Amino acid sequence: MKEHTTDVSLNVAFSKKNKKKQKILEDLFVASIVIWPLLLFVVYWIGGNITNIMLAFQEYNIEEQSFTFLPLNRIFTNFTRFFKEFSGTSGMGVMFGRSILYWFITFVMLIPHILVSFCIHKKVRGAGAFKIILFLPSVISSVVWIMLYRIFVEYGLPVFLGWFGKKISISLFMNSDTVFGTLVTYGIWLGFAGGLVLYTGAMSRIPPELVEAGKMDGMNTWQEFWLITMPLIFPTVSIGMYTGIVGIFTSSPSTYTFFGGNAPSETYTFGYYFFVMVFGGQKTPVNFPYASATSLIFTAFAAPTSLLLKHLCEKYGPNTEF
Amino acid sequence: MKKQIAKRVTSCLMGLTMLTGLVGCADGDGKKVDPNKTQLYLGVTSEGIDEAWLDSVIEGFEKEYPDYQVWVDPITDTELDTLETDMPTSRQDLYYLQNMSNPKGWYDKGLIDDITDVVTVGDPAFEEGTTIESKIMDDVIDTYRFENESGDTRYFGVPYVLVTYGIVYDADLFTRKNLFNLAAYKGLDCVEGTADDNYGPDGVEGGFDDGLPATWEDFKALMSTMVQRGVTPFVWSGEHAYYRINLTKAMLASYEGAAQHRLYYDLNGYDEQLKIDITPSNAWKLVERPSQEAVLTAVSDIVKNTKNYSAKSFYLSTSHLQAQNEFILSTRTETPIGMLIEGGWWENEAKSTFEEMERYGEQYGYGKRNFKYMPLPKFIGTDGVEDQIYKGTTVYSEFGESMVCLNSASSNKEGAKLFLRYSHTNASLKAFTLDNGMARPFEYDFDETEFASLSKYAQSVWSIVRDENTEIVTPAKSNPTAIAHAEVVNGLRLTGTNGTANYTDPFLEFYRTANMTVADYLTAMKNKYNESTWNIS
Numbered sequence: 001m002k003e004h005t006t007d008v009s010l011n012v013a014f015s016k017k018n019k020k021k022q023k024i025l026e027d028l029f030v031a032s033i034v035i036w037p038l039l040l041f042v043v044y045w046i047g048g049n050i051t052n053i054m055l056a057f058q059e060y061n062i063e064e065q066s067f068t069f070l071p072l073n074r075i076f077t078n079f080t081r082f083f084k085e086f087s088g089t090s091g092m093g094v095m096f097g098r099s100i101l102y103w104f105i106t107f108v109m110l111i112p113h114i115l116v117s118f119c120i121h122k123k124v125r126g127a128g129a130f131k132i133i134l135f136l137p138s139v140i141s142s143v144v145w146i147m148l149y150r151i152f153v154e155y156g157l158p159v160f161l162g163w164f165g166k167k168i169s170i171s172l173f174m175n176s177d178t179v180f181g182t183l184v185t186y187g188i189w190l191g192f193a194g195g196l197v198l199y200t201g202a203m204s205r206i207p208p209e210l211v212e213a214g215k216m217d218g219m220n221t222w223q224e225f226w227l228i229t230m231p232l233i234f235p236t237v238s239i240g241m242y243t244g245i246v247g248i249f250t251s252s253p254s255t256y257t258f259f260g261g262n263a264p265s266e267t268y269t270f271g272y273y274f275f276v277m278v279f280g281g282q283k284t285p286v287n288f289p290y291a292s293a294t295s296l297i298f299t300a301f302a303a304p305t306s307l308l309l310k311h312l313c314e315k316y317g318p319n320t321e322f
Numbered sequence: 323m324k325k326q327i328a329k330r331v332t333s334c335l336m337g338l339t340m341l342t343g344l345v346g347c348a349d350g351d352g353k354k355v356d357p358n359k360t361q362l363y364l365g366v367t368s369e370g371i372d373e374a375w376l377d378s379v380i381e382g383f384e385k386e387y388p389d390y391q392v393w394v395d396p397i398t399d400t401e402l403d404t405l406e407t408d409m410p411t412s413r414q415d416l417y418y419l420q421n422m423s424n425p426k427g428w429y430d431k432g433l434i435d436d437i438t439d440v441v442t443v444g445d446p447a448f449e450e451g452t453t454i455e456s457k458i459m460d461d462v463i464d465t466y467r468f469e470n471e472s473g474d475t476r477y478f479g480v481p482y483v484l485v486t487y488g489i490v491y492d493a494d495l496f497t498r499k500n501l502f503n504l505a506a507y508k509g510l511d512c513v514e515g516t517a518d519d520n521y522g523p524d525g526v527e528g529g530f531d532d533g534l535p536a537t538w539e540d541f542k543a544l545m546s547t548m549v550q551r552g553v554t555p556f557v558w559s560g561e562h563a564y565y566r567i568n569l570t571k572a573m574l575a576s577y578e579g580a581a582q583h584r585l586y587y588d589l590n591g592y593d594e595q596l597k598i599d600i601t602p603s604n605a606w607k608l609v610e611r612p613s614q615e616a617v618l619t620a621v622s623d624i625v626k627n628t629k630n631y632s633a634k635s636f637y638l639s640t641s642h643l644q645a646q647n648e649f650i651l652s653t654r655t656e657t658p659i660g661m662l663i664e665g666g667w668w669e670n671e672a673k674s675t676f677e678e679m680e681r682y683g684e685q686y687g688y689g690k691r692n693f694k695y696m697p698l699p700k701f702i703g704t705d706g707v708e709d710q711i712y713k714g715t716t717v718y719s720e721f722g723e724s725m726v727c728l729n730s731a732s733s734n735k736e737g738a739k740l741f742l743r744y745s746h747t748n749a750s751l752k753a754f755t756l757d758n759g760m761a762r763p764f765e766y767d768f769d770e771t772e773f774a775s776l777s778k779y780a781q782s783v784w785s786i787v788r789d790e791n792t793e794i795v796t797p798a799k800s801n802p803t804a805i806a807h808a809e810v811v812n813g814l815r816l817t818g819t820n821g822t823a824n825y826t827d828p829f830l831e832f833y834r835t836a837n838m839t840v841a842d843y844l845t846a847m848k849n850k851y852n853e854s855t856w857n858i859s
Contacts, residue, residue, distance in 0.1 A: 060806060062802045062803055062805075062806040063802055065427060065430055065431070065802075091819070091821075091822045091823075091824065093822075094822040147639070150637075150638050150639035151639050153639075154637045154638065154639045155639070170636070170833075170834055171560070171636055171637050171638060173637075173638035174560070174636050174637075174638065174830065174833065174834055175834060176823070176834055176835075258638065259638075260562070262562075262563040262564065262567075262826060262827070264830070265822070265823050265824035266823065279403075283809075284806065284807065284808050284809050285806070286806045286807060287809075
């Protein structure tokens with residue numbers, strides 16, 4: 001009996017020790033998984049944002065080649081510069097209009113993205129081929145696509161339009177009236193790839209029994225799309241909608257890849273303008289504080305707007321769980 | 323079962339692919355790291371420059387100093403952008419860089435070391451009686467040195483490469499189509515039938531430019547004659563605006579001369595065109611220089627007649643490489659192209675096209691054809707344009723700035739300095755030119771055999787660069803205000819604003835706006851830069 005008791009207590013001790021060891025191993029495993037993203041988060045998100053906020057209240061000291069805080073009476077200089085330029089320079093206003101237009105077009109393009117994804121999801125005739133064609137931009141370098149698109153626009157399109165008696169006298173990329181539209185068309189085409197991945201993925205998660213039950217009740221394809229598919233993928237669509245708001249200030253139709261730092265002014269969006277200011281050919285530390293202040297202004301607009309849109313989507317959008 | 327086998331095979335292949343990245347530390351020639359030797363690493367940018375010259379220099383150095391092994395780490399454009407951040411942790415000891423900005427700023431930030439001892443003190447072990455300092459061209463030397471608080475001259479780097487931006491012409495075609503010594507040329511005196519009609523822009527008989535157009539009026543006659551004789555005068559890159567923009571800047575420099583052109587960089591000095599002192603607070607007045615109007619007139623003259631250039635010159639899909647190809651290959655077509663707007667590296671960059679073309683005959687191979695660098699014509703006697711005062715020749719060398727420098731974080735500074743010395747001996751400098759056809763901004767010479775081995779284009783560049791009346795124009799800014807406001811300062815040359823439109827490329831604006839005049843463009847420049855918009859002091 002005593003022996004048995006000793007055995008049990010030994011087993012308990014061993015088991016406790018084993019559990020402790022297992023716990024340590026588990027913790028180490030979790031830590032090894034979490035530590036790297038956590039580090040990235042701390043350095044690039046928290047650190048990056050703190051630096052950005054501080055920079056917005058600084059200026060570049062030319063003599064010392066360093067950033068120094070602005071005196072209190074000029075602390076908002078970088079912010080006021082944006083509003084001055086926005087209201088005083090007509091180019092900024094047009095740039096804003098162009099940014100809104102591009103964002104709006106990408107927003108409207110959600111509809112064809114969803115419809116095409118639905119067709120592919122339903123495996124309509126030629127869906128496989130379309131899937132490959134539309135998915136190709138995701139797997140082939142954008143530089144290659146841009147080269148192909150340039151050649152198509154400047155060599156193929158004139159021949160094609162020539163069959164209908166139309167003539168292009170100036171390359172659409174060089175013509176100030178057509179260059180932005182030409183870039184946006186590319187952006188729309190390229191955007192299909194991302195939309196396709198997102199929405200076909202969401203649609204593939206729809207339980208087939210739901211569709212089968214609907215069909216038994218006489219549901220047609222349009223009703224399936226409207227009554228089952230749309231409500232069930234709405235959370236995915238709505239995320240795209242409200243996170244896309246920030247695109248007004250950050251996106252451009254691959255302008256930098258097409259033109260580098262020397263894009264014609266007719267193509268400027270906020271995204272491109274501020275990108276070349278801090279990264280491209282026009283970068284200079286003098287503008288960094290201004291760019292930081294502008295990013296905070298944009299956040300002040302985009303963050304509440306995104307949250308409001310999120311709230312509206314959750315409140316008025318279809319509430320589905322599966 | 324088949325699937326499982328396929329999975330295993332795929333996994334093995336992927337694993338092998340990954341392993342290939344780990345195997346070695348050997349270069350393409352099978353060179354392997356020798357743990358008994360000290361390793362030196364060179365960070366080298368190579369836009370248009372062949373690195374083979376370094377291979378031969380490294381080979382010589384490793385023979386001379388068997389304790390060292392030297393490796394080249396190519397630096398891409400993207401890596402150059404972040405090099406400042408990466409240098410302190412980089413393994414690279416020495417850098418050979420093109421297209422960088424603000425070299426002195428790197429020294430001030432402690433990224434690169436003072437190398438005065440290597441530059442100013444000779445070492446008989448390398449070359450008797452010379453120093454690197456004594457060989458650097460006077461026009462560029464100030465970029466790499468400064469005076470410290472005690473008044474001593476210190477060096478933080480030496481120049482790497484001399485870029486020659488401008489017009490390349492096909493001299494074979496010029497000969498074939500009788501485009502030299504045109505009867506319509508009037509020369510610098512602007513009088514037809516006088517002795518200087520065919521002396522070229524330097525106005526001297528027997529120079530490197532005889533038979534070429536001396537003035538812009540002569541150049542217009544050349545373009546017109548070319549068109550009449552079935553030659554398309556120009557092709558250039560539609561994709562990269564900076565080729566066109568840099569030609570306009572080269573034309574400005576050619577009108578103004580190096581010293582006066584430096585006002586755009588230094589914002590400090592007497593302006594001989596405007597007859598005023600320029601300071602950072604009134605530098606916006608530089609847009610009113612007659613030289614700017616002259617260059618705009620020239621660009622308008624070229625662009626407004628579509629027969630003056632290949633239609634593809636304004637295709638975004640025409641990269642610099644495609645423009646080179648069109649230029650090179652056109653000689654066998656019915657509409658050959660006479661001139662190309664390019665940088666000095668173009669012939670080296672187009673080597674593969676020349677090799678490809680050799681299948682039509684040996685005469686088309688690399689270095690066999692007679693291309694030459696064209697000195698820019700003078701603005702004298704052009705209607706509506708003030709005659710230029712400057713009479714010399716300028717070579718516009720803007721491709722950012724170039725520098726050879728020593729990484730402060732190098733773990734082997736002595737070895738790096740040894741290699742730096744070795745790579746600036748006459749033999750090493752010549753190796754660069756013999757391999758690339760481009761010059762380094764140092765005083766060194768070739769013997770006849772060596773010179774003959776250069777391509778005709780390289781020979782023409784060399785002749786101009788080494789001419790005593792030639793001035794080199796580099797973009798180095800000495801004024802901290804100009805450095806900090808580089809984007810504004812760079813805009814002082816031929817950029818403007820018209821309502822919502824920004825003009826940065828006169829070629830493009832004259833092309834796409836049919837009714838745009840030189841006066842319109844000048845107005846746009848004054849809209850952008852005037853007393854009320856200028857906020858630099």
